[in-house]
Amino acid sequence: MADDHGTDALGCYGNPVIQTPNLDKLAAEGVRFTNAFCTTASCSPSRSVLLTGLHNHANGMYGLEHTYHHFNSFENVAGLPELLAKKGYRTARVGKFHVAPEKVFQFQTVLSAGQANDPNALGRSPVEMAAACKAFISQPGKPFFLYFASDDPHRSNGVLPNGHPTFNSYPAPNLFGNRRQGYPGIKEIVYAPDKVIVPPFLPDNAETRAELAQYYQAVSRLDQGVGQLIQILKDAGQYENSLIIYLSDNGVAFPGAKTTLYDPGMKLPLIVRRPGKDQKSFVQPALVSWVDITPTILDYAGASSGTKLQGKSFRAVLENEKAAGQTEIYASHSLHEITMYYPMRVIRTPKYKLIYNLAHELTFPFALDLVESSAWQSVQKSKSNIYGQRAIQQFLHRPKFELYDLEKDPGEINNLAQSKSHQEVFNQLLTKMKQFQKETSDPWYHKWTYE
Template sequence: MSRNFFPAILLLAAAMSAAACGEAPAPTDPTNFVILVADDMGWEDASPYGHPFIRTPNLQRLADHGMRFDYAFVTTSSCSPSRASILTGKYPHQTGAEQLHWPLPEDQTTFVDLLREAGYWTASAGKWHLGDAAVARFDLVIQGGGERTTEEASENELMPGGGYASGAGAWVDALKQRPEGRPFLAWLSSFDPHRPYQEGILDTPHALEDVVVPAYLPDTPEVRKDLALYYDEIARLDHYVGSVLDELDRQQVAENTFVLFISDNGAPFPRAKTTVYDSGVRTPWIVRFPTGVKAGSTTASLVSTVDLAPTLLDLAGIESPFSFEGESIVPILNDPSAVVRDHIFAERNWHDFDDRVRAVRDSRYKYIRNFYTDIPNGPPADAIRGDTFQKMRALRDEGSLTPHQHIVFDTPRPEEELYLVADDPQELYDVSQDSAHAEALERLRGVLGAWQEATGDTSPAARTPDEYDRETGDALPNRTFQRMPPGKENTLENPENALE
């Protein structure tokens, strides 16, 4: 991990001194940071990653002027735990917020804290989902979508499900509130493309024939319509990405601003969100940084969202604390062929339903360890209520699902799974019982075990009860948004921001 002992505040002081003397800004001006976070967007569901029909011209613009990471991963496919992991530079089980809706504890150190201490102005706008204690880490927090006015909103924003429903309506407003003369961090998070979906949010919605149905989902009109509505929300999100890029240009700070687009987890469909398959934990990761990244470049190097915290501090010239588990990816920004890690790790904990899964992946294989084999590998409650899963229930009852599609209902689950992801990117063929892959199985089993020991990943004292019905997605009597770790007083923020 890179260690740099020149805080951004010293660089800022030098720049301000030069400006006072009428000099041009120094090349060591502090880097600004804009982190754009999608909510439940699959890694390949955008034109920069080859999707032929989803309309994402602004994400394409970002990639054309920056670097596209083809093998980037979140540490967990679960909304609030993923965000807590990103901010703290730790794996979810180390944060005290590994279960859905558990707030980020006050005693956790985040990159936001360290940037702010170094003189950065810090803002968050959009989806929050981090708990009340985290609010004080930012100079400005605008939770939700912000206000819409006819004077400031575009026609698209004023459509049903516009800026407010997207969670992105206040992104540009937050940037406009930054003080002059200070470097800034803007954490801009959307609700898109999280369920539930609404028709009519675009003038020209995606058609059923635009849909690319993955092999693990049945190709039916119901599934295609569900995916088309998901595409619409991605297109709406893309609109707001463009607004942010335009605002950075307007403020003349784009050249020295590191812009990153990621998702907190995979698409909200069966065998994707909440799983540790690539469909659940692989994320789009696009960086635009004109002074530090070659335009139109791509990299096949493995990166994890646990690497973001040390990367931002590295670029800001701030020493990373030893609590950060990740590695700075600055070497990759400088050279797309550089390697900073050989493995990525992912975990699944409680998210609407009880579960405990761990995974390790390298450039060729994915190894999965299922600790609770008595429960199916189903999706979260919002996806269960969706049209795709309900159609799959009907097809299951008719005996019409393929084995790849039926996996979300199968019990018992295998204790171990192994996939040759280099040849089987959708992880359809488990080779854990194939002797030809015995060496990889044994090797990755050891890598995962060593990681668990090194990061203090131990089994919980007791399993956590489900809070939804696994067939209908209906809330059970014990359901509450007021979730906290056992023995902790609840301090969760407004329930309306606590999406599943």
């Protein structure tokens, strides 16, 4: 698992500049999904969904777990490591953790403490992370589940004299974990800002390009760690036996992606290699959600959840490129930091996306690492009214409903919620969204009654 890695920075997803040879090779040997989505573009809630098969509003991890935010999943939830352990699997984690309580996400072996966004943590050194897993992987006997969670390519954080965290480096770029002395076993790949590809949702200026160059460097470092981990699997004779899944918790840490449910925040890389020697490689356009990850892993392990999960196994579309996929996926964001209340619910089909902004009267709140980014600060200081393709006021002040035709408007700029010619589509999607909220015991479903 990567931290804040979008599809914008992977060779196998079409970026000709960034160097990600190990992930590109994994994609060439497996299945690359082009319509894979997190359910919430925020770290702890997203990870809780991945490890439970339940949306954050159902498992209780409404926002960030660490320090004073203190969001925890409900203690009666059964996490993936516990379910696999009951099936006889050895379980271990290394790198970033950022979920709680331990009782729900209990791994038998903890290879590193995994403090959230700790610049000195092992999670920034992916080759060392892989080395820490070698003994666990090589142990004979029982099958294993390894949760390999990098801190890359999350933004670098520091601490102010008063003890508060900071990501501010303006006018210099944030370093995204890159450091002058490098990391053991890593060949640092440095990118020229004028060569990076600026996604349409970002402003194309010097500050953004400088930050993207640092982001690319962090992604290439992570890629080398993935390569080392795969080599350890091969050396242990476990590569052909293993289900290998690469994904990210949410999109890149720039305004317009992370913490939003626009596609740059929720449409993410998903690369899967199935067990076996001669696997057919293909690109899979079927819709897949992070709530489906736990059910899929349990399916391959022959394990049971014991309770009804909100996701479903996508094993069929993983093994057959022509299998029928889901017709829609759902997303549910509640908060990021404790002060950043902005619940959103989303239904997305291949063609349309409907966003329900439950607290639309509020100004959209910024995560600290986004508001302090040089990319955002540069636009603020320039007094521009536009950020990327979107008017800043449109970004900060959102209507109750947003409906987008993703085929005609991939940037999600032209809101069709009030369009007379789209009312049938709007009503169909809204009915399904309400049903989703009801079926998943969404606490915010109550708003439909009291409002």
